[in-house]
Amino acid sequence: MDYSPTPICYMTPERYLKLRQTLDRRQPDLTVLAEQIHKPRNIAALVRTGDAVGMHELHMVWPWDKHRPYSGTAMGSDRWVNIQRHESLRDGISHLQDQSYQVYAAHLSKEAVDFREVDYTRPCAILVGNEKQGVSDEAAELVDRHIIIPMMGMVESFNVSVAAAIILSEAQRQRQSAGMYDRPRLDRHEYERTFFRWAHPNIAKYCHEHELDYPPVSPDDGEIINPSQWYARVRADRLDNPSE
Incomplete structure (x- = not known):
């Protein structure tokens, strides 16, 4: 043998x-927390975008008994971004908040602010909801802030992976201006x-x-x-x- x-x-x-x-x-302190994303192509897009902006780790809320395989759907990008799974939404959010992360939910509410108004140079996580219901009521209560992308057309929101890409691009811009990509x-x-x-x-x-x-x-x-x-x-x- x-x-x-x-x-x-x-x-x-x-x-x-x-x-x-x-x-x-x-960037060890910039991440996305995905709340039970259903479609493998959206998971793939989140991972690819995360890699593109320098994310080291992506968090997913998905119970083991409902976990869907996605390896390969990111065209190899999941090799470059660590995936951390959480059994519940509360577990995922508390895990990040316990490490002094601000958790920003992409969620339309009366308290929501323009996504460009928050500080992404501090440890932060962007929470995105699933394709059908968006951010859950539980998540909306547990996160630190709600952020929105202003819409100028008839549709109410972007696709989940597109919304994450827009927000993360702003996070990259802020961090680049602050010199956070200039040193390990x-x-x-x-x-x-x-x-x-x-x-x-x-x-x-x-x-x-x-x-x-x-x-x-x-x-x-x-x-x-x-x-x-x-x-x-x-x-x-x-x-x-x-x-x-």
């Missing part, structure tokens, strides 16, 4: 630089672990499946240091413990 992990994929200098530059701009903002440990997952997805998957630490990589080119030595050690450990 072969106990070796998937072969290492080597990267070009251009790819290494692209990964580093992207991670340097990641991820915690160093999270930065390096994310880099490894992006640069060596096959090895990262193998390590997760077998509860192994990631092998060290060179800071110069991102390649695994002494890969043949690491392969040999992993293979020897697996042969010594075939049941693991």
